[in-house]
Amino acid sequence: LLLGLRHASDPDHLAAVTTLIASEEPEAVRKATFMGLSWGLGHGTTLVLLGLPLALLGRYLPEGIQQAAEVAIGVIIVVLALRLLVRWRRGFFHAHHHTHEGGEAHRHLHSHAKGPVHEHAHSAALRTPLSAYGVGLVHGVGGSGGLTLLLLSTIPSPSEAVVALLVFAAGTAASMALLSTVFGLAIAAGPVARNFERVAPVLGTLAGAFGVWYALGALGVVGYPF
Secondary structure (H helix, E strand, O other): OHHHHHHOOOHHHHHHHHHHHHOOOOOOHHHHHHHHHHHHHHHHHHHHHHHHHHHHHOOOOOHHHHHHHHHHHHHHHHHHHHHHHHHHHOOOOEEEEEOOOOOOOEEEEEOOOOOOOOOOOOOOOOOOHHHHHHHHHHHHHHHHHHHHHHHHHHOOOHHHHHHHHHHHHHHHHHHHHHHHHHHHHHHHOHHHHHOHHHHHHHHHHHHHHHHHHHHHHHOOOOOOOO
């Protein structure tokens, strides 16, 4: 359980989920929680679907499949980072205080990309938890090999290994939901929210660089300490 709780804080997980959350309206803290939980459920789904038969049969995930999944994770992180940078470049993260038809003044993100006329919709389409679930599925493939190796090398009983696998998956999902909530709160309030238009390109650039490094590390081109 503790390993599952810690596993959600791996840098590739945080890079993917934080970039997903940053692509949202920052005040949508509840959405951030669902995004993190959805990622965790996707991650757990793949772990269970792949890990259960491997643990029961005493087999290991082929190295080629695991490497391909790790490269795909890096590519996904780069794509999410590029999407964030494109949205920033188009002015989607501009924010200031304003009113609507004499209503109470409020502040939120919107885009002025279409011209000088102040037009925006409060119900703009957001990335969905289904997207985060899909990212989690790929992450789960990458993690299945190492987790199965750990289970088979430390837990001789197949039934105990299955229970450990389920507990690990649940711990990871719960931890990612909690971490995403914290990130959502950090983005939606305080100095990050007030300066998000400046933070977004930095976050996108760092996430993109990390994704490239992660993919190259999976291919053995650069150092890969994880």
